[in-house]
Amino acid sequence: MSEIIPNRKIIHIDMDAFFASVEQMDNPDLRGKPIAVGGAENRGVVAAASYEARKFGVRSALSGVLAKKYCPDLIFVRPRFERYKEISNKIRKIFYEYTDLVEPLSLDEAYLDVTINKKGNPSATLLAQEIRLRILNEVGLTASAGISVNKFVAKIASDYNKPNGQKTVNPDEVIPFLEVLPIRKFYGVGKVTTEKMYKLGVFTGLELKSKSLEFLEKHFGKSGSFYYNVVRGIHNGEVKSDRITKSVAAEHTFDINLSSEIFMIEQLENIANSLEKRLKKHHVAGKTVTLKIKYSDFTQQTRSKTLPYFISDKGLILETVKELLYQERMKDSVRLLGISLSNLNTEEKKTVVVQLKFAF
Numbered sequence: 001m002s003e004i005i006p007n008r009k010i011i012h013i014d015m016d017a018f019f020a021s022v023e024q025m026d027n028p029d030l031r032g033k034p035i036a037v038g039g040a041e042n043r044g045v046v047a048a049a050s051y052e053a054r055k056f057g058v059r060s061a062l063s064g065v066l067a068k069k070y071c072p073d074l075i076f077v078r079p080r081f082e083r084y085k086e087i088s089n090k091i092r093k094i095f096y097e098y099t100d101l102v103e104p105l106s107l108d109e110a111y112l113d114v115t116i117n118k119k120g121n122p123s124a125t126l127l128a129q130e131i132r133l134r135i136l137n138e139v140g141l142t143a144s145a146g147i148s149v150n151k152f153v154a155k156i157a158s159d160y161n162k163p164n165g166q167k168t169v170n171p172d173e174v175i176p177f178l179e180v181l182p183i184r185k186f187y188g189v190g191k192v193t194t195e196k197m198y199k200l201g202v203f204t205g206l207e208l209k210s211k212s213l214e215f216l217e218k219h220f221g222k223s224g225s226f227y228y229n230v231v232r233g234i235h236n237g238e239v240k241s242d243r244i245t246k247s248v249a250a251e252h253t254f255d256i257n258l259s260s261e262i263f264m265i266e267q268l269e270n271i272a273n274s275l276e277k278r279l280k281k282h283h284v285a286g287k288t289v290t291l292k293i294k295y296s297d298f299t300q301q302t303r304s305k306t307l308p309y310f311i312s313d314k315g316l317i318l319e320t321v322k323e324l325l326y327q328e329r330m331k332d333s334v335r336l337l338g339i340s341l342s343n344l345n346t347e348e349k350k351t352v353v354v355q356l357k358f359a360f
């Protein structure tokens, strides 16, 4: 019997005309008007165009000169990246209230895995609606969302009812959705690949599906198997959270306060055990071991030791913890013990790469 893998629930959220909408929100004079962020009448390119400007064919990457030609009333606005970043952070804060599995793709969009979510809401569609409403109420901007079983389909779906709309592609709709999808709309298929696909007679998902894996690999190399799979609804890419975990901890509050170190060791063994499981699950190791002790009078103590190497093994963790335990006498009775590991090997390493040029 084959194992039934439950469908994941992925939401892709993308802000509408992001930079332009921020400018219109902050400056009421710009509302309802065709504006272009970036560019200028005689130089540069448009970064973002308001929906009013898009009616004239103004869009991102268009030169300022052409933009002005298409839309003589176009107002050029200088970008304010700090402001966009600030809004981006606000939006992300909202996302994290729903799940920790948030993968930002750029300032204005992210994938959220809400298969299991902090609200205990089984409907990803309703969650997307709620998140969009919160962005509108708390930030003042509209967003669009795509909801489906994987990142690939969710991303494509978020464009469907843009602006200020959302689209759910249910598990049983994924295949038919992809079959009728124009090939240029497949995420990851850029201009060059689209042209190549056209030359091979592939214009829709259905035509893509008619091609064998060998055929696609022959023409598209490594990407061949990607195309082969996604059109069959197979895309297992995980939502990669960018949250840098600073520490991993496990602790336990006791029903009866502990007064002897012998009992504490026994408890610490259990705690080290759960900590090790957590570390293994997240594939991390750390250098700093911290022992947390809460006494019955509610005072708290922490004792730490940093090792010269990374550990994740419960034996090594316990060894360090014991050292910390005996380092100093305990007060009479202990109600909670905890162990945490920090200085993790996942923390971003800011290395400066210096390129040396040698004269011959």
Ligand code: DCP
Residues within 6 Å of the ligand: 014, 015, 016, 017, 018, 019, 020, 046, 047, 048, 049, 060, 061, 108, 162, 163
């Ligand atoms: N951006 C940019 N240069 C580009 C494309 C985009 O600087 N070539 C910036 C400006 C956009 C923001 O990134 O506002 C988000 O890009 P999107 O592609 O998501 O476009 P918009 O949010 O502007 O519009 P849409 O409503 O289509 O998502």
Ligand code: CA
Residues within 6 Å of the ligand: 014, 015, 016, 017, 018, 108
């Ligand atoms: Ca956008």
Ligand code: CA
Residues within 6 Å of the ligand: 014, 015, 106, 108, 109
């Ligand atoms: Ca975007």
